[in-house]
Amino acid sequence: MSHDADSRGRPALVAVVAMAENGVIGRDGAMPWSVPSDLKRYRSLTMGKPMIMGRKTLESIGRVLDGRDTIVLTRSASVPFDGAIVADSPEAALALATERAKTRGADEIVIAGGGEIYRAFMDRLDRLLVTEIAAAPEGDAVFPPIDPALWEKVFEAPAERGERDSAASRFRIYERRAAGAGSPPA
Template sequence: MTDVIRDVPVEIVVAVAENGVIGHEGDLPWRLPTDLKRFKTLTMGKPIVMGRKTWVSLGRPLPGRPNIVVTRDAAFTAEGAIVVNTVDAALATAQELARETGVSAVSIIGGGEIYRQTIDRTDTLYVTEVAAEVDGDTRFPDIDPELFEKVSEEPIPQGEKDSHAMNLVVWQRKSALR
């Protein structure tokens, strides 16, 4: 792993079921419009980094944010996004874009493999805990309490169109708290 200049904080934004599931067959295993609004607010304007499978599941670039897609497939193209072949290249590109535009952070938005490769290089985790155990084939990596400290927790009532109640938990890298 090469070092990336990290003068802009890196954030993970994720919704996770009680059993660690974040996805099922390339889609979200729930319907949470309340959380999607929060996701948009947290990521708007920031470079967003995602894997190819997440890009494909979205079906289009998310507006108002530079979209960066990580894939090992050198022939893969994603109209409206920057395609890179490694997480290191994605983070370097995102950091550069964030510096150029003066935004506060870079957002990692999935999926499971991208989260796994970036969690140890992340400053803040915005975790929507979904009050359910769901079937799925993609999981979020365990949060290491030696590396991260829970700094806030906010219950989110189940909205009229939400399939489940939620809890927004913010974790901060311990070294960043000092």
């Protein structure tokens, strides 16, 4: 799926997230499920693109991901993994990601979490790529609510469940509604 840079002259801002039915995205620095088939989707959705994430998300991944620029939004001056690029504000992270996207020829910038990072960019996002995990675990990190007055679901399909997946899942794509588009039909 390819999307052109938006009218602001920057690549589209896209959140890529796996979340439970109750909005939980993490617990104690990890995902409270194991869905390896979704990790393959995540790789294909993010490959070749700059990614903005928080320090805790990078630490939970345990390394900088290959084939992608990892921009870490953190108050710290350093991060524990070589190859990560540090930004101290959402604006600085976005400027770095826009520069990296142009260098790579990428038409999207991925917002990769966690909860605080998603909240920091929610009002700027153009698209949400959501894997909903069929579970409702306890957690300490959540994805912001997806307001149907602001977001239109443009695609939904069940994901093929792999034999090692701890839960079934669905993949959804949401596009930001045009300003003044109103609420969805009841």
